[in-house]
Amino acid sequence: MKAMQLTTYDKNNIALNLVQVEKPKINARQALLKVTAAGVNPLDNMISRGEVKLIVPYKLPLIAGNEVVGIVEAVGEQVSEFKEGERVYARLPLDSIGAFAEYVAVDSSALAKVPDYLSDVEAAAVPLTALTVFQAFELMQVESGKTIFISGGTGGVGAMAIPFAKAKGLKVITSGNAINEQRVRNLGADYFIDYKTEDYSESLSNIDYVLDTLGGKETEKQISILKKGGQIVSLKGMPNRAFAKRMAFPKWKQLLFGLAGYSLDRIAAKHDVTYHFVFVEANGKQLQEASNILAKLKIKPSIDTVYSIDAINSALDKVASGHSRGKTVIQF
Template sequence: MKAALHIKYDKKNINLTITEIAKPIITDNQVLVKVTAAGVNPLDNMISRGEVKMIVPYKLPQTAGNEVVGVIEELGSRVSNFKLGDRVFARLPLDHIGAFAEYVGVDSEALAKVPEYLTDIEAAAVPLTALTIMQALELMGAQAGKTIFISGGTGGVGGMAIPIAKAKGLKVITNGAAVNAERVLNLGADRFIDYKTEDYTKTVSNVDYVLDTLGGAETEKQMSIMKKGGHLVSLRAMPNGAFAKRMNLPKWKQILLGLAGRKFDKMAEKYGVHYHFIFVESNGAQLQEVADIFSNLEIKPSIDTVYTFDEVNAALDKVANGRSRGKTVLSFE
């Protein structure tokens, strides 16, 4: 079968090598998925550049791709929750990625059924982002009735975070460009802030939770609007010791990341809040919950560009260098 491989870590070259490899042989707990679409993410480029080696040290060559949609063609002997022909999607397990291939073997616990109203291309935009939100809310200990601030909620992350947070009973405040206000309010946001005309640090306070999608100087600004004891989860800042411990990384990595994230721990201490960093993991049960929420609301993820599998390197370049108004997806059809 054809697959796109990470051959070596290279900070200056994110290109993958398309080659023929053996079709996966599945274990008793896995299913064989014929890939129909795959989401293309900044994470794919970060892996190529060696930027996540500290968290997941892949043994190269490695089939690339973290986010998959496809049809089950073979079932492991212990798999009982799926059947042949099911249309499924997943954020693939960290230690077993490989969405950029004609087939992939997937642990059944990582999978969920694709909502019927979504095309394969649309479905490819869901798992990684949606699971990030679910796991961030879990890390926050988010409770219905409390308030969350989602920074930069007009992007792809916000497009999923807002309806999921609302489905969990949270009050949602977000900010972004005014041109997107109506769309964001239609997703369920309770309050929209135009970042050009309103400084949220002056007009928002007592927030219980923050989903930081921006990083940089915005992380501290967001801490300043929170209640004492609140929880901020960052998708863009720095891993810390608590993150390393949660990921069961070796002791030496816990020490290194503890030092790397110390600045953010200190910052959180200054504001009396909790700082968390997240690296999304596979979880079929959480993804199924998202699929059910989305089926009720019929949310359509926004898609920017669809490439063929042979154009994988153009897709990766688009994610690295192009301005996106939605998800970049590979189609295998």
């Protein structure tokens, strides 16, 4: 089968190699998927550049790709919740990625059924962002009636986070480009901040939860708008000791991440709030819950460009450019 393989980490080269490999064999708890579409994400380029080696030390060569949609072709003898011919999707388990291939073996616990109203290409935009939001909300233990600020809510994560937050009973404040204001209001945002004309760190205070999609200096600004006891989950801030403990990393890694995240932990402590970092993991149960909400609301993710597997490196370059207006997808 065709597959796109990473052979070496290179900070200056994110290109993958097209190779022919054997179709994977499944164990008792896995399903074999014939891949129909795969999402292309900044994470794929981070892996190629070696930026997540401390979090997930992949052994090379590696078939790349984290987000998959496919048709079940076979199931292991211990798999009862899925059957041949069903359309499913997943954020692949951290230790067994490989969505950029014609077939992939996936642990059934990572899988969920694709809502009927989504095409394969549209479905490829869902797992990573949906699970990111669900796991962030779980970390913060969000409660109905409270307020969340979603920074950069006009992006792909925001398009998932806003309706999910409303489904959890939260009041939603978000920021972004004014061009997209009506779209995020249609998703359920209660208040919109145009980042070009208003500084959220000056106009907001006493916020219960923050979902930080921006990182950098913005993370510290978002910490400052939280009320005492508030919580922030960052997708782009620094990993910290709490993250390393949650991931059950060895002690030396916990120490290393503790040092890396010390500054943000210290700032959070100064404001009497809690800082979390999230690196999204596979979870079929959460993805199914997200799918049910999406199906009820009939939310369709935005798609930017669709490429073939042979043009994967163009897709990776597209994502690396940072100028996408929606998801980049590989269609098989």
